[in-house]
Amino acid sequence: MTIKHHISDDFLLEYxxxxxxxxxxxxxxxxxxxxxxxxxxxxxMEGAAGAxxxxxxxxxxxxxxxxxxxxxxxRLGEIRVEEVLRDAPAPSAAxxxxxxxxxxxxxxxxxxxxxIHEVKWRALGRGAYQILIxxxxxxxxxxxxRIPAGKPVPEHTHQGRELTLxxxxxxxxxxxxxxxxxxxxxDGSLLHQPKADEDQDCICLAVTEAPLxxxxxxxxxxxxxxxx
Amino acid sequence: MAQAxxxxxxxxxxxxxxxxRNVDAFETLFRFYAPRVRSFMALKVRDRQVAEELMQETxxxxxxxxxxxxxxxxxxxxxxxxxxxxxxxxxYRRRRPQFDASDPVFVADSAPPADEEFEHRQDxxxxxxxxxxxxxxxxxxxxxxxxxxxxxxxxxxxxGLPIGTVKxxxxxxxxKLRSALEGRx
Ligand SMILES: [Zn+2]
Numbered sequence: 239m240t241i242k243h244h245i246s247d248d249f250l251l252e253y254x255x256x257x258x259x260x261x262x263x264x265x266x267x268x269x270x271x272x273x274x275x276x277x278x279x280x281x282x283m284e285g286a287a288g289a290x291x292x293x294x295x296x297x298x299x300x301x302x303x304x305x306x307x308x309x310x311x312x313r314l315g316e317i318r319v320e321e322v323l324r325d326a327p328a329p330s331a332a333x334x335x336x337x338x339x340x341x342x343x344x345x346x347x348x349x350x351x352x353x354i355h356e357v358k359w360r361a362l363g364r365g366a367y368q369i370l371i372x373x374x375x376x377x378x379x380x381x382x383x384r385i386p387a388g389k390p391v392p393e394h395t396h397q398g399r400e401l402t403l404x405x406x407x408x409x410x411x412x413x414x415x416x417x418x419x420x421x422x423x424x425d426g427s428l429l430h431q432p433k434a435d436e437d438q439d440c441i442c443l444a445v446t447e448a449p450l451x452x453x454x455x456x457x458x459x460x461x462x463x464x465x466x
Numbered sequence: 467m468a469q470a471x472x473x474x475x476x477x478x479x480x481x482x483x484x485x486x487r488n489v490d491a492f493e494t495l496f497r498f499y500a501p502r503v504r505s506f507m508a509l510k511v512r513d514r515q516v517a518e519e520l521m522q523e524t525x526x527x528x529x530x531x532x533x534x535x536x537x538x539x540x541x542x543x544x545x546x547x548x549x550x551x552x553x554x555x556x557x558y559r560r561r562r563p564q565f566d567a568s569d570p571v572f573v574a575d576s577a578p579p580a581d582e583e584f585e586h587r588q589d590x591x592x593x594x595x596x597x598x599x600x601x602x603x604x605x606x607x608x609x610x611x612x613x614x615x616x617x618x619x620x621x622x623x624x625x626g627l628p629i630g631t632v633k634x635x636x637x638x639x640x641x642k643l644r645s646a647l648e649g650r651x
Contacts, residue, residue, distance in 0.1 A: 247640050248618060248633050253562075255612050256551040260561045271565035274575035281540055282643055285593045287612040288543030290605075291550075292471075294613070296501035306500055306518070307493065310525055314489065317530050339570040345563040347571070374561055419573075 241273050241419040249401070249423065250276065254283040261378025264349060264371070265401045265421070265445040271343035272419040341406050346443060349373070350382060354406070354441060359384060365439075379448045384441050385409070385434040398447035400424045407440035409433060471498040473590045476542035484532035492529060495542075500525055503550050510554060510615045520557060524550045541590035547612070554615065589647060596646035604639040607632055 245253075245266055252258035253266045270277050340353045349371050351357050359367035365386030373380055387407070401423050408417040411432035416422055434440040476498070482491040503524045507517035527549050535545050555562050566572060597605075610621045618636070622629040 247637050251611055251636055251640075252618065255615070256555045256560075256562055257611070257615055257617055258562070260563065263561075264563045267563040267565050271569065271571065272573045274573060277565075277575070279640070279644070281544075282589070282593065282647060283640065284544040284548055285540060285589060286597060286608060286640075286643060287547040287551075288541050288545070288590075289594050289597045290609055290612055291502050291506060291547050292543050294502050294505050296505045303497065303501065306504075306521070307496055310496055310500070310522060311489065311493070313522075313526065314492070314529060317526050319487070319530050319533075321533060341571070343571040343573075344566040344569040347569075349563070 241275070243414065243416060243420040243422060244273065244276050244279075245269050245421055246423055247279075250279060251283055254280055254287065259377050260373045260375035261380045261445050262375075262401060264345060264373060264380060265403055265443055268343055268346040268405075268443060269403055269419065269421050271345075341441070346405075349380075354382075365389070371443075377448055378445055380443070380445050382441060383444055384439050387434055387439050388436040389434050398425070400447070401445045403443040405441045405443060407438045408435045409440050409442075410435060471495075473541050473543070473594075477537050480528075480532055480535050480542050480545075481537050483529065484535065495528065496525055499528070499543075499546050503546065506547075506550055506613055507554065509613045511557075520550075520553055524553045527553065541593075544590075592646050592649070593643060596643050600639055600642060604635045607635045608639055611636070 249258065249262065249266055253263055258266065270280065340347070342350060342353050347353055350369060357369060359369055361367055366389075367384040369382040371380040371382065382405075385407075401421060402416075404416050404418055404420050406418060408415055408420075409432045410416070411422075413422065415435070471494070476495065479491040479495050482488045483495070500521055504517050504521040507520040507524075508514065511517050511520065524546070528546060531549070535542070552562070567574075600608075606625070607621060610616065610624070611618065614621075616624070618632050619629050622632045625632070
């Protein structure tokens with residue numbers, strides 16, 4: 239199974255630049271863990287940033303380069319040198335399927351506190367479950383959702399930006415089918431009617447803009463159950 | 467201030483630092499990158515003293531993390547940018563979750579490493595050539611995105627453009643850079 243729906247240039251560039259807030263970054267980084275293609279795209283963006291850094295206007299107003307170097311040189315002896323070698327490549331898992339290694343990749347697994355079978359899901363009724371993910375980011379809401387197989391979602395529009403990453407199972411809407419690793423980004427202009435596929439429950443990471451609590455289609459699915 | 471440092475020269479210097487802790491090699495890197503990193507920091511923090519501190523911290527990390535630079539991948543300038551970016555993120559106490567290549571769930575690239583080595587060496591060169599062909603209006607958006615620590619909607623406001631125009635300039639720029647990189651295959 240190959241990933242078909244990737245992170246947009248828009249999100250990926252803000253992630254590369256370091257301006258994307260923590261909640262969105264968690265969604266982007268979790269996709270990157272599953273998608274070598276987007277890691278290449280990220281590397282190209284960082285390469286572009288490096289090329290721009292070479293050409294940045296570096297005429298320092300008043301500051302002395304000699305002083306700066308003297309200070310740096312004087313500190314070198316005290317700086318702890320990290321002799322650890324580069325990360326060894328992970329044992330190759332060429333297919334983007336949830337294998338015996340687990341379902342949730344890092345950094346998501348640490349945020350959740352374990353893989354999907356190790357943590358406590360909160361039942362929402364009608365076979366749906368969720369786990370709220372705590373981040374320091376007040377501009378987003380981040381959660382894992384488990385949607386029962388075959389469950390349709392009422393037609394609706396979005397309010398604000400949203401990012402959905404499929405981690406297990408799949409769903410289908412007017413745009414396409416979304417399986418493990420696929421990302422669907424949406425904003426207020428998208429009207430769609432997603433439905434979890436029949437064969438198994440669909441587990442997704444849903445990042446939405448706060449305080450529009452229930453802007454995500456996937457959260458709207460469970461909204462009637464929450465009675466909010 | 468050093469005016470130029472070729473990618474291959476920068477790579478050799480950093481490898482020398484990693485292997486032998488050669489202070490002269492580090493000085494050459496410092497004299498090229500320190501003024502640039504200081505400018506990068508000053509674009510955001512606006513305070514010369516703070517920009518100087520953040521530059522010192524970035525260059526100290528270049529020294530201490532030199533062994534983590536992979537000479538077969540990417541270019542030293544891109545690596546220095548990521549360190550400076552992370553120093554700036556830490557300074558503002560923000561968090562930027564990252565993937566972990568040693569995680570068993572991580573999906574590794576299936577391409578043979580031997581091919582990749584050659585490809586990545588070509589990338590820095592191809593990327594630079596392609597960057598030189600981008601229209602100024604696209605370069606301007608990328609500079610703001612990477613250096614000024616502002617969102618794309620703020621870039622749109624500052625340039626007096628619709629957000630859609632900013633996003634399409636970003637798409638056009640990276641479409642061109644990607645096709646330049648794919649041309650090598
Ligand atoms: Zn991708």
